[in-house]
Amino acid sequence: MADTIFAGQADSTFVIQIILSFFVGGGLITLLSMISERVSERISGIVMMFPSVIIIGFFFLGLTSSADQVAEVIPATLIPLGLVIFSSAIYIYSAIFYSGFIKSRYLQIALTFLTGSLVWLLLAAPFAIWKFSNLPVGVVGYFLFIALTHFLMNRVKFTEKLSRPKYTKIQILARAAFTGTMIAAVVFLGRVLDPFWGGIFTMFPSVSYASLVIFNIYYPPQRLFYFFKKAPLGSISLLIYSLCVILLFPKLGVVWGTLACCGISMSYSFLLIGYKLRFSGNSQ
Numbered sequence: 241m242a243d244t245i246f247a248g249q250a251d252s253t254f255v256i257q258i259i260l261s262f263f264v265g266g267g268l269i270t271l272l273s274m275i276s277e278r279v280s281e282r283i284s285g286i287v288m289m290f291p292s293v294i295i296i297g298f299f300f301l302g303l304t305s306s307a308d309q310v311a312e313v314i315p316a317t318l319i320p321l322g323l324v325i326f327s328s329a330i331y332i333y334s335a336i337f338y339s340g341f342i343k344s345r346y347l348q349i350a351l352t353f354l355t356g357s358l359v360w361l362l363l364a365a366p367f368a369i370w371k372f373s374n375l376p377v378g379v380v381g382y383f384l385f386i387a388l389t390h391f392l393m394n395r396v397k398f399t400e401k402l403s404r405p406k407y408t409k410i411q412i413l414a415r416a417a418f419t420g421t422m423i424a425a426v427v428f429l430g431r432v433l434d435p436f437w438g439g440i441f442t443m444f445p446s447v448s449y450a451s452l453v454i455f456n457i458y459y460p461p462q463r464l465f466y467f468f469k470k471a472p473l474g475s476i477s478l479l480i481y482s483l484c485v486i487l488l489f490p491k492l493g494v495v496w497g498t499l500a501c502c503g504i505s506m507s508y509s510f511l512l513i514g515y516k517l518r519f520s521g522n523s524q
Contacts, residue, residue, distance in 0.1 A: 254431060257300040266420020268292045273451045277404055280467045282516045289474030291481045291505050293447050295425055295498060300484055302494035311486045318378030320367050322385030324445040325475045328468045329392040331452045335461035349456050364443045374500045381478060392470040396465045404457050419450040470474040479503035
């Protein structure tokens with residue numbers, strides 16, 4: 241009887257997580273992506289990397305297991321986190337490649353998404369198979385991916401001003417629905433598939449790929465560098481959040497731990513934005 245009640249509670253929590261992933265995740269990422277279109281390229285990628293879906297994921301993992309178990313899981317997520325950021329470069333370079341000989345923008349996007357997903361799968365599969373979990377090595381591996389991504393993202397420089405489209409309310413809602421659907425689908429597949437494939441899909445770069453697909457609809461592929469140029473630096477807020485989970489979840493619990501981790505990681509993001517605007521200038 242107790243097992244049945246526990247299973248029912250776990251299922252209810254999972255349904256709530258799916259709903260929040262769709263509405264909160266989709267709405268928040270849409271908002272961040274629209275803000276990133278209005279700011280300088282020096283901070284656009286930092287805005288895109290504000291902790292969002294990672295907060296929902298670790299929070300619900302804590303509710304369905306325990307704060308201590310969430311902390312124990314973190315070391316295994318750090319290299320895949322770096323791979324998620326690196327996957328943005330995979331998408332952008334694939335988009336540029338296909339734009340060279342395919343005229344249809346939507347066919348370009350479809351092939352780019354497929355190529356990026358396949359390359360990501362080949363890189364992510366070993367981590368799901370080996371379940372590698374070591375904190376120092378995880379941090380080093382994360383920074384190696386970030387350094388490579390930073391190099392690839394900063395090879396292209398723009399001097400002309402970015403021309404921004406004006407969106408209708410329907411376009412904004414469709415944008416949020418698409419992003420929310422992709423995030424919720426990854427959460428759902430991570431739960432219902434067998435442990436191997438479920439573990440792989442939880443690593444899928446749903447947030448960055450959803451944003452890149454939408455940007456790719458309205459902008460040429462070369463312009464995608466503009467939005468993700470500083471994403472590697474901005475993603476350190478995600479690493480900080482993850483490390484704070486290790487330290488604070490066991491001591492403060494899931495709810496207060498989540499609030500404390502958010503405050504610390506967001507402080508880094510705002511300090512980095514302030515530094516970029518002050519010392520690099522805010523002209524585009």
